[in-house]
Each structure stands twice: as C-alpha cells, then as structure tokens.
Amino acid sequence: MIDLPAQLSSLLPAGAVLTGNDMSAYLQDWWGRQIGTALCAVLPNTTEEVAAIVRACANAKHGVVPQGGRTGLTGAGVPDVSNKPPVILSLSRLCKIRKLDAMNGSIEVDAGCVLSNVQSAAIAADRLFPVSLGAEGSCQIGGIISTNAGGTNVLRYGTTRENVLGLEVVLPDGTIWNGMKSLRKDNAGYALRHMFIGAEGTLGIVTGAVLKLHPLPKAHATAWIGVADPDLALRLLNRIQTDCGERLTAFELMNEEQLASVIAHHPVAASPTEAPWHLLIELADMHGPETLHETLLSSLDAAMNAGEILDAVVAQNGAQRESFWALRHGTAEANRNTGHLLSADISVPVSSVPQFLIVASTAVRARFPEAQLVIVSHFGDGNVHFGVRFSSGDWGSYCDPTVMALSVRTIVNDCADALGGSFSAEHGVGRKLVDELRRRTDQAGYQSMQRLKEAFDPYGIMNPGCVLGGQDRVR
Numbered sequence: 001m002i003d004l005p006a007q008l009s010s011l012l013p014a015g016a017v018l019t020g021n022d023m024s025a026y027l028q029d030w031w032g033r034q035i036g037t038a039l040c041a042v043l044p045n046t047t048e049e050v051a052a053i054v055r056a057c058a059n060a061k062h063g064v065v066p067q068g069g070r071t072g073l074t075g076a077g078v079p080d081v082s083n084k085p086p087v088i089l090s091l092s093r094l095c096k097i098r099k100l101d102a103m104n105g106s107i108e109v110d111a112g113c114v115l116s117n118v119q120s121a122a123i124a125a126d127r128l129f130p131v132s133l134g135a136e137g138s139c140q141i142g143g144i145i146s147t148n149a150g151g152t153n154v155l156r157y158g159t160t161r162e163n164v165l166g167l168e169v170v171l172p173d174g175t176i177w178n179g180m181k182s183l184r185k186d187n188a189g190y191a192l193r194h195m196f197i198g199a200e201g202t203l204g205i206v207t208g209a210v211l212k213l214h215p216l217p218k219a220h221a222t223a224w225i226g227v228a229d230p231d232l233a234l235r236l237l238n239r240i241q242t243d244c245g246e247r248l249t250a251f252e253l254m255n256e257e258q259l260a261s262v263i264a265h266h267p268v269a270a271s272p273t274e275a276p277w278h279l280l281i282e283l284a285d286m287h288g289p290e291t292l293h294e295t296l297l298s299s300l301d302a303a304m305n306a307g308e309i310l311d312a313v314v315a316q317n318g319a320q321r322e323s324f325w326a327l328r329h330g331t332a333e334a335n336r337n338t339g340h341l342l343s344a345d346i347s348v349p350v351s352s353v354p355q356f357l358i359v360a361s362t363a364v365r366a367r368f369p370e371a372q373l374v375i376v377s378h379f380g381d382g383n384v385h386f387g388v389r390f391s392s393g394d395w396g397s398y399c400d401p402t403v404m405a406l407s408v409r410t411i412v413n414d415c416a417d418a419l420g421g422s423f424s425a426e427h428g429v430g431r432k433l434v435d436e437l438r439r440r441t442d443q444a445g446y447q448s449m450q451r452l453k454e455a456f457d458p459y460g461i462m463n464p465g466c467v468l469g470g471q472d473r474v475r
C-alpha cells in the first residue's frame, strides 16, 4: 500500500501537502453546500511539480481533483464524500503573468492567476481581456477555461472558448502538452485545446494559457431600463442591435423579485426604475462618451415612443455605472443568503427566451404555487438562471431537498429542451448534473464523450465522478 501523501511530500517543497484541518478550506465550495473528503490537498508552484503529482497519482491509480478558486456552481472543483478520497490539486500558487504581447493582442498566464488580475494586467497595457463575471475577484484562469465560463460580455466577445489561443496541459499520465501558441490561425491537425476547454478537469490539468486581448474601449454608455415583460425586452434587444451593432456589449435581465433581494442585501442600493422586469444594457466603443450616449439616447427615445420601455435611467458618470453593475453582480450573493433557492442554468435561442419564461413559470407555479420565482438572465445570450425560492416554513413542509431539487430541475429543463435548449448554459455539469447529461444527450454524442474520456484518461483518475459520473471509484 503506497503512502501517497508521504510520496507527494517527498516530491514537493515543504508546506505544499496539506492534510487534516489544514486542508479544510479546500473541501468547501463558494455556496458552502459542497463539503467533501480528500486524502490531501497539494499546492504545487510549477508545471513540472503538477506533472510530478499527476505521475504519482497515475502510478497509484488514485483520483485527482484539479481546483481553482472554488467558485464553480455545480460542485465540480470540490470532491464529494466518495469511497476513495481523492487528492485535491490546487493551482493557486501558479499565479504568474508570463508575457504580454500588446501588438499581437495576447497574454500568457499561469492557470492559477485570478481573473481580475489578468483583466488589470491587460488594462495596464491598454488592452481588454473581456471575460467578466461576478466571481472575477476569486475565480482563476484554469477554472474559467475548464468551465468555459460565460458572464456579462459574451454578446460581443464570446465565451471563454473564443478568447483562448493556446494551452499548456498536464495530461492524465503526467506528461506535459505544450500548446502555448498565440496564433489566430492554425489548422495543423485537431484543435486539441478545445478538448480541455469546458472539460471541468476530467481530461487533464490546465497549467498555462495564452489568452486573446482586444482593444480597450475608451467610452461606455450604460442604462438601467424598466420593461413590462420579456417580449418587449426582446424587441428592445433587436432595436439596439440594429442601431448600435457590435457596440452593444451587455444586455442583462432580472425580474423584480430578484432585484428586491439584491437590494435587501445592500441597504444603500435602490432600484433605478419601477417595473416588473429590469434590464442593464451597456454600449462600449473607442470614441468619446458623448457620441455613444447620443446613440443610446436616440435608440431609447425611439423605444419609448414605440411603447417598448416603461422607464430608463442612463448612467451620468462612472460611479452611477458601477452602482448599476453592483446590482447585477450582487445577484449570486443575494441568492446564496435568501431562503432556499433551487436554480437552473439553461439556454434557449435568444428569440425563445420570452416563451421559455412563460412556459417554465407556468409549469413551476402549477407544481409549487407557494414558491417565488427569482430570475436573472444573460438575455442577449439566451441564458436564463431560473431560480425557485422557498420560505423556510414552506421548505420545512417538504420531506426531501434532493427530491425537490430534482423536481424543479426536471420541470425547468424540460421546458428548455422543448425549445431546443440546453440544461447547462455556462456553469457546466459538475457532479450536480451528471444524470441530466446522461438523460438529455443523444446516445451517439454521449458515447463519443465516453470514448474521448477513455482515450485521454484510461484509469479514470481525473476529477472522478464529474461530468460523466460513474467513476467515483477509480478503475
């Protein structure tokens, strides 16, 4: 019997292997919901150390869970209580910015860099790394790559996948694949990097990345808008896209229940508009703010005259813009701290979002009439976070939280399916949605995923139990 923690300690500098209470922080995710067990947590400093750890685990056929900032929302970066506690491999000490090439529009970074640090490095070079989300102060580059994170700028710049040029990955046998190319065009064989983007650590460990940078917009025009219903929001989206083209970077929707709970958690905040539905929209461009404001105001004027909007407040300065964004970015925290929230992360074609919201709301209300619907949506991407909140009293009257979660998930995901949608828009599959992936993916697609996993990771040591499931015990 190999003493794996002792072996790993012999491969790494002092203090890099944690056990017992010392590793407790690594056993819990941002929600505080996922609390698992592990053999130890290891904190390597270099790609070579990551490779040595993975080789040792491969030899012992022992599971490894790669871990970033633990902000993932599907229980993927934290092990569950499995029969064979895995090794947690935290990337947090691999946090160097390796190189920035402004003329090429690229930045090379370690996988453990926190997203906001990469954004700041880009801004210092007059460039933009556009992936932006509420957890950007904690989540890591390896985490956003492995979940193919979306966020609030997808409308203009795409998901993380569209912003990754190259990768460095430690494969499940411990070899290092160097794919750190910074090319816009490269058709030399299979585009391997795409296998690891969105793989949730089940095919290898990302240790470095080359990311795409964009020109840094110099002007923003931001508005908070009240609308009567999502159908009118869709009409407004089309109007602004026609008027403003790709200058539209964000088009976010929330219902008044969602906004009220954010405000309840940030007492200084207030609702900029009174309406059943609220939109936060933003234009960005290289030219002066006056032109951009004029464009936005003229579009909103036309929308008001056409009866598409109830009210609109255009941010007059940076502080007001930030206060609008604070309301949007405050949703996850408010939802974590209010009542018992079960939520789904679905996508449908953008034109079907209003219909989805009608059918899903009707179906959930029919089953749980006492529940409150809490909705926040990256509307411009067709992505809806559909939350169903129960008061403590109502929650207590139900017998089994797992059955409840399954029931809500099934109702909401069925509605998305019926409109050609996905049960996982941007948060991934993790451990939470393994059964949904199996149930809702066509057979040929699912079997191809299984074969891919088998080819990369024949012993099933990489993030066991995640995405495809059924591998709680490493083969």
Ligand SMILES: Cc1cc2nc3c(=O)[nH]c(=O)nc-3n(C[C@H](O)[C@H](O)[C@H](O)COP(=O)(O)OP(=O)(O)OC[C@H]3O[C@@H](n4cnc5c(N)ncnc54)[C@H](O)[C@@H]3O)c2cc1C
Binding pocket: 030, 065, 066, 067, 068, 069, 070, 071, 072, 073, 076, 077, 078, 091, 111, 112, 132, 133, 134, 135, 138, 139, 140, 141, 142, 143, 144, 145, 146, 147, 148, 149, 150, 151, 152, 199, 200, 201, 202, 204, 205, 206, 207, 332, 333, 426, 427, 463, 466
């Ligand atoms: C307040 C808040 C707001 C959020 N908003 C959004 C949003 O708008 N859009 C969105 O898409 N998500 C959002 N999320 C979810 C989350 O932030 C993202 O999924 C993020 O990408 C996870 O990064 P992480 O570093 O925390 O990864 P972790 O949670 O640590 O891990 C996530 C997955 O990636 C794997 N992983 C981590 N690092 C590596 C690596 N180096 N190599 C291989 N695998 C690795 C893990 O094994 C796990 O499977 C939000 C979360 C919070 C808490």
